Amino acid sequence: MRIVVLTGAGVSAESGVPTFRDADGLWEGHDPMTVATPEAFDHDPTLVQRFYDERRTALTRVQPNAAHQALARLEAELGDDLCLVTQNVDDLHERGGSQRVHHMHGRLRAAWCTACDARHDWEATLVDRPPCPACGSAQLRPDVVWFGEVPYDMEAIEEALWACDLFVSIGTSGVVYPAAAFVHYAIGNGRQTLELNLDESDTSSDFHQSRRGPATELVPAWVDEVLR
Numbered sequence: 459m460r461i462v463v464l465t466g467a468g469v470s471a472e473s474g475v476p477t478f479r480d481a482d483g484l485w486e487g488h489d490p491m492t493v494a495t496p497e498a499f500d501h502d503p504t505l506v507q508r509f510y511d512e513r514r515t516a517l518t519r520v521q522p523n524a525a526h527q528a529l530a531r532l533e534a535e536l537g538d539d540l541c542l543v544t545q546n547v548d549d550l551h552e553r554g555g556s557q558r559v560h561h562m563h564g565r566l567r568a569a570w571c572t573a574c575d576a577r578h579d580w581e582a583t584l585v586d587r588p589p590c591p592a593c594g595s596a597q598l599r600p601d602v603v604w605f606g607e608v609p610y611d612m613e614a615i616e617e618a619l620w621a622c623d624l625f626v627s628i629g630t631s632g633v634v635y636p637a638a639a640f641v642h643y644a645i646g647n648g649r650q651t652l653e654l655n656l657d658e659s660d661t662s663s664d665f666h667q668s669r670r671g672p673a674t675e676l677v678p679a680w681v682d683e684v685l686r
């Protein structure tokens with residue numbers, strides 16, 4: 459059985475990472491256009507770097523939860539037959555034990571040099587304009603995909619969606635494209651689809667099956683089912 463799993467902010471919510479669109483979410487009181495677009499970065503790089511620096515620092519205070527760990531267990535059994543795609547920029551899948559994660563929206567703990575195009579693992583802050591370890595220029599930005607930019611790994615993800623038997627979406631509101639269209643792509647190719655989410659999402663009714671509950675309960679239970 460080949461499975462593609464897409465995760466969103468809901469999978470990390472119980473670890474203490476705020477989602478984007480729930481009450482108390484990250485975008486509440488924040489216009490994403492002021493911190494999550496290339497134009498925002500050109501206009502006020504200090505504001506944007508501070509926003510991501512704070513989120514990068516906050517990662518040191520959170521731990522992976524039972525949902526991340528269950529998906530790592532699934533990978534250990536299925537190997538390459540599992541394709542794990544996340545919209546999350548946190549590293550909780552990796553810290554939960556997953557080894558092959560497509561971060562389609564990039565990673566908070568990485569910096570990208572717009573001068574020489576090098577990418578570096580990055581734990582520190584960027585607001586102080588540190589030099590790029592490769593070329594020395596002070597043009598590092600968070601290696602995250604902003605609105606209007608092209609998500610990473612799309613070719614590999616589309617191939618996996620095309621080749622899978624089952625597409626599973628976990629903890630995402632289904633409002634941000636292209637991830638929101640994965641369910642339609644999978645169904646168009648005749649694949650089975652399952653959603654695991656705390657609440658109804660924008661695309662819930664499109665899935666063959668949709669289950670409601672917290673990721674830390676639904677995901678381990680579903681992984682047990684698959685592995686049984």
Ligand code: APR
Nearest residue numbers: 466467468471477478479545629630631634656657672673
């Ligand atoms: N368990 C399962 N699902 C949950 C939980 C939980 N404990 N808590 C919240 N959810 C669900 C919510 O019901 C909602 O459907 O997670 C979803 C979170 O939705 P968003 O905040 O919109 O996050 P996401 O879908 O990942 O956002 C997509 O938007 O701004 C961009 O780049 C950002 O990657 C992000 C993208």
